[in-house]
Amino acid sequence: MIENFQRPSKEFDLGGVVPWGRRFDEYELFFALDDVPPGVAILDAGGGPASFAVEAAARGFEVTAADPIYALDGETIRQRFEETAVAMRAGMRAAAYRFKWNFYGSEERVHRRRRDALEMFLPDYERRRSRRYVPASLPALPFGDGAFDLALSSHFLFLYGDDLDGAFHIAAMRELMRVAREVRVFPLINLDGRPSSHLPVVIRDLEKDGFEPELVPVPFEFQIGATRMLRVRRPAGSG
Template identity: 40%
Template sequence: MGFKLQQVVLWGRSFEEYCAMFSLGEQDLQKSILGVADGPAAFNAVLTEQGGNIISVDPAYTFSSKQIAQRIDEIFDDMLIQVANNASQLRLDKFGSAEALGRVRMQAMTRFLQDFDTGKQQGRYVDHELPVIAFDAKQFDLALCSHLLFLYSDQLDRDFHIKSVLELCRFAKEVRIFPLLDLSHQT
């Protein structure tokens, strides 16, 4: 069947998932980090609590926390249905079930929403989007781009991807992108 996403969705991941996806060790977490397309992930909130240096960018940050919460509520049930329908293609072993994954996602998004207003005032959540992000060259030690590039190959063309990767390389000394597959598990 496969996932059917007409647009980029708000589907937050936990701090632990970020660390696993991007193979982040203690030394990495001490670096200046830019999270690109972070959406409602808990990574910024938790890393900031731990004393880390992070800025997250996403076009969703133009909206209020109330509007983001409303959008999460609108898509959450559909995403869970798609996860359940595609469970055989997904790695749910860490979660056990689609419902358990949904609980982890909702906890992460709730943590994000609790931090968003304060973080936005502090400049940790910035309304920017690829392929052009207004930061200085090599301003960050590490850029993380989660669940945007390659995953949305049907919605975002090749030129967008090339420009985006070049932009990530411009403002960060190191770039990590996850996943490197589209929704059909193709490279």
């Protein structure tokens, strides 16, 4: 139990899901990717302006990113990022007590990393927009059944639990399991630092559908208490 997370907190006034991309080395830690060999087909669901796809490609991974923001041009995405940065930085400063700063060091360095991700993402987005970046949103993805070996959801599902209800989470996880043989989701707590109330319901639903969900420790903690990912697999021998 994480007792200091019991009181409500509204330091992050973001007005919904916002573009705030991350780097490959962060994804490695979020999702414990050390067991994923190059060459596997990966879906970054809700990737936003992350540099994961372009950095992963340089390491031999086949990554497709899907996000509704990819319907926008690069300059508009940059403008959205700048608007997000103001609110996100204010939130991190107000809620500094709810984070462990050993990986990033400071709010300023978090912002610098997000900006670095954006600057790597945008040129690749302009060059490979029609191939690597697909304008699509959960819970309906334009991919065939089993199109990917692994689907990742970073800082979207469960994090925005106040904006996305339980039914959305169930539908989204079912869709991710339709298009991928394995799904990994991080983090599993809300923006206000509380464990997601949707997680137990989602796990029960996945088990009912015959999938194998498990909570797996990861070598990363920024939001205090966010130390596990949800990993969901199909039973051995299933399609």
